[in-house]
Amino acid sequence: MPYEAPDLAKLTLSDIADLVAARKLPPVESWEPANTGDSEMRIASDGTWFHQGGEITRPAMIRAFSSLLRRDANGQYWLVTPQQKLSIIVDDVPFIAVELQSEGEGAERSLAFRLNSDDLIFADANHAIEMRGGMLYVHVRGGMYAKLARPVYYELADLALSENPDSPSIWSRGAQFKLDSSA
Known part of the structure; x- marks a missing residue:
């Protein structure tokens, strides 16, 4: 049976965590x-x-x-x-975050990303989200990052602005990430 990329929209965060652990x-x-x-x-x-x-x-x-x-x-x-x-x-970074799944709100939120390599990662203290040159990146592993694709960037920015319009930031798995250039 051929490999199929995971569709985050059809998975719970628990399902995603199981896939992350299995890889x-x-x-x-x-x-x-x-x-x-x-x-x-x-x-x-x-x-x-x-x-x-x-x-x-x-x-x-x-x-x-x-x-x-x-x-x-x-x-x-x-x-x-x-x-x-x-x-x-x-040229820039080896991965692109092409899909986002969010569950929860505020400090209780969990964010999962699917990369163009079909790897799945959660944003957390070991997988920080950071702003560089006006673009958002998430740490993948070993000093390697994924750039957020434009639709994922906008989706994440909307979530952050809806919770904190004066100082955009977002939580995931107990870690808070500032999403402005002064971060």
């Missing part, structure tokens, strides 16, 4: 292969993946490659396996 990523942080090179891949600022200039259109390939991504202390991105580490160009 086991490879331990790329612990792999230090001696064989290094260039993947000849690039992730554009809109989240489109390319190999040797041609777009990668198979979602399963993007999902697989995204699970092998690592960012080093110098900000360089790598595709890592136990046997090799290949550099990859990332």
